[in-house]
Amino acid sequence: MRFAETNDELVDSIEYRADYYLGGGIRDGRVLAAMRLVDRAAFLPPRSRAAAYLDEPVDIGQGQTCSQPSMVAFMLDKLGIGPGMRVLEVGAGSGYAAAIAALLCAPGGSVTAAEILPELAAMARANCAAALGGAALGGRGGASALEVLCADASEGLPVLALFDRIFLSAGVSRPAFREEPLLELMSEGGILLYPEARGNMYRITRSASGLKRDSWPGVAFVRLRGRNS
Numbered sequence: 001m002r003f004a005e006t007n008d009e010l011v012d013s014i015e016y017r018a019d020y021y022l023g024g025g026i027r028d029g030r031v032l033a034a035m036r037l038v039d040r041a042a043f044l045p046p047r048s049r050a051a052a053y054l055d056e057p058v059d060i061g062q063g064q065t066c067s068q069p070s071m072v073a074f075m076l077d078k079l080g081i082g083p084g085m086r087v088l089e090v091g092a093g094s095g096y097a098a099a100i101a102a103l104l105c106a107p108g109g110s111v112t113a114a115e116i117l118p119e120l121a122a123m124a125r126a127n128c129a130a131a132l133g134g135a136a137l138g139g140r141g142g143a144s145a146l147e148v149l150c151a152d153a154s155e156g157l158p159v160l161a162l163f164d165r166i167f168l169s170a171g172v173s174r175p176a177f178r179e180e181p182l183l184e185l186m187s188e189g190g191i192l193l194y195p196e197a198r199g200n201m202y203r204i205t206r207s208a209s210g211l212k213r214d215s216w217p218g219v220a221f222v223r224l225r226g227r228n229s
Helices: 007-020 029-037 045-053 068-081 096-104 118-132
Strands: 058-061 064-066 086-089 108-115 146-150 163-168 186-196 198-209 210-220
Touching: 007 029, 007 068, 029 068, 029 096, 045 058, 058 118, 068 096, 068 163, 068 186, 068 198, 086 096, 096 108, 096 118, 096 146, 108 118, 118 146
Parallel strands: 086 108, 086 163, 108 146, 163 186
Antiparallel strands: 058 064, 186 198, 198 210
């Protein structure tokens, strides 16, 4: 395929590549539809926007990247975010994945996106507000329950209710990384998804019978910053 020149063409290429990406499989149509409503260019600094529609990580400053769109689609697909869910993202970067997740959990859901670097947290907050102002799934304002925090959420966040989905958008070092603080914040039926900086992607699903684990090899991410990384 030729290089994508628009956001729609980028999503077309993600859909096309899905059968060959990390073990294959067709992408969830809801994920692809949400990605069409969130223009990746709006989540990149001006100097990087020429690369917005390339299916690869793009620099956003502070030594961080906006993740490869195919990887974002893969992660959101494996999370299975649905309407009404409470979602926590750790390592929000420029806010791209958080904005898509906000559409997926609408109506009635919420996304808390935590970013430890103040400059990026401010960028993500502004990006999400601008990008989601006119976007809607299930009605105007359907994606408005999105909060961007400047915080170290590698060990979770104090919450009044449990999260249905938790995902990390930066890579951890095992065995130093501890799953337990995040698993404690997860509801029954909840999913925790996280990558190693170089290695595997892990998914842990909680049910009444215990924890189910899945993994996919061959991922690479910038390193997570925080106490539990």
